[in-house]
Amino acid sequence: MLETGETLRLFVGDDWAEAHHDVELMDASGRRLAKARLPEGVAGMTRLHAMIGEHLGDDGEEAQVLVGIETDRGPWVRALVAAGYTVYAVNPLQTARYRERLAVSGAKSDAADAHMLADMVRTDSHQLRPVAGDSQQGEAIKVVTRTHKTLIWDRTRHTQRLRHALRDYFPAALAAFDDLAAREALELLAKAPDPAAAAKLTVNQITTVLKRVGCRGDLTGRATRIQAALRSEHLGQPPVVTAAYAASTRALVTILATLNEQIAILRKEVEAHFGRHPAAEIITSQPGLGPILGARVLAEFGDDPDRYTSAKARKNYAGTSPITRASGKKRVVAARFVHNDRLIDALITQAAAAVRFSPGARAYYDKQRARDADYNTALRQVANRLVGILHGCLKTGTLYDEATAWSSHPESLAA
Known part of the structure; x- marks a missing residue:
């Protein structure tokens, strides 16, 4: 006993x-x-x-x-x-x-x-x-946001594979399409995956595809430019090798089309789940955070109110705060390389957007650059500051306020 x-x-x-x-x-x-x-x-x-x-x-x-x-x-x-x-x-x-x-x-x-x-x-x-004792809502947001982001990363990898294949046998296609993962590029490559077939595409056929996928503007002019690029001279491969590459291109195009479809579906799921969370309004009030990026930040931080005892603890978990290595007379301050990749990706993306739309964030960024910090270092410092602001807003249940957020940096308010 x-x-x-x-x-x-x-x-x-x-x-x-x-x-x-x-x-x-x-x-x-x-x-x-x-x-x-x-x-x-x-x-x-x-x-x-x-x-x-x-x-x-x-x-x-x-x-x-x-x-x-x-x-x-x-x-x-x-x-x-x-x-x-x-x-x-x-x-x-x-x-x-x-x-x-x-x-x-x-x-x-x-x-x-x-x-x-x-x-x-x-x-x-x-x-x-x-x-962390995250809520069921928080867990659900984590599931859909991680899958959504993973599919986006998968799309990037498959787009690069398609780019490498086209460069090897059909470089004219790279000149014709700025974004190989765009619907018009995928549809046209599915119709004509090799130089000979692409050269037979008419302006009307290309224009019809552009209309079907929802493109706007001067479609005839755009179709003419695409046709000219597809018909331009380039170094190619023997017919049998070209046929093999074309088969590979059809497979990659099919995968990318499916990924585009599922990414769009999951985007709606992310927005729906995040929109029902009680912290959604506070998170989206932060500069640079919309429903998708905000959902990613919430998912990776979690919503357990007791998980982070201070803003410093949240920053350390985020990986935005620097670490100090000191031994004898040597002292080095460096970025954290061990971190949650999904979270740091979302926070750096937020910081890049915030410096465009928040005067306080922009002034803080300029201050770091004036201290000879490079672009990435300055952006990470902005992200670190924004994590602290988010922590304060979540703890107090208040929306972001530009003046209050940067009150400890008067030069930011003056800007």
Whole structure:
């Protein structure tokens, strides 16, 4: 039994794989209480609860269960959080460094990693970040925004593949189309994926495609320019090689057309989910953040109100704040290279837009450039400042105000 005022603490290490989990239970003294390999799913989670309950006994309601696992997502993690356990998502790099601290032999096994994770949360939980208690709305926004952004990245990769293929056998197409992922380019390349077929396209045929995809302006003039570019002389490939490239182009065009369609569908899903979130109005009041970019920022920060204790903590997570390396007389201030790629991408994009539309952000950017900061460094500093402003707005539940946001930088207000 526990003494009055004492809380029983149980530490669990969970080394997960796709089909199973190696778990170990440890007490406060570091003694192993139990270990097992559990299957993924309901059966495994039920057995884990039973193992924990067996060692908590009558003190279960007063006990605290701390779990270390190398992931922060998935139904298994959600079930752990729902059970009332404190779950720490341990970065695999931290795990590797901790392993080296215990042994230098390089030996590794799933059971040993479970033991190590349990020991990490026992000794270093104050240094680890608990899994955020995001709302269901926040989780839904994360799912659709990440998929939407992934499809955009996929489209960029496939567009580059198409560009490389055309450059090798049909460079005239690159002169004809500014954007290979645009609907008119895809439709025309699907109709005529090789130089011979493209040279037969008439101005009327090209104009019809431009109208169908919703192009505006002088369509006849544009169609004439496209036709001229497609018929221009260029270095080519032998017929059999050209036919092989044309088949590859048809496949890439089909993939890009499908990606365009699904990106448009998911964009509406992102806007719908984000529009229902209570923080949406505050986030979109920030300079440079619309519904899509705002949804990405919300998704990657999460919406747990207690996750970031200060603006500095949010900036550190964002990766916008610099890090200092000091040793003896040497002191170096550098950018953080370990960060959430999706979040930093959204924040830098926001900063680039903010310097165009926010006088305060523009003046702050110019101040950094005047200190000989290059473009990327200055933009990152603007992003860092904007993260702090966003944190304050979310904490106080207030909309962005240009004068208030830059009050600590009078030169920004004067600009």
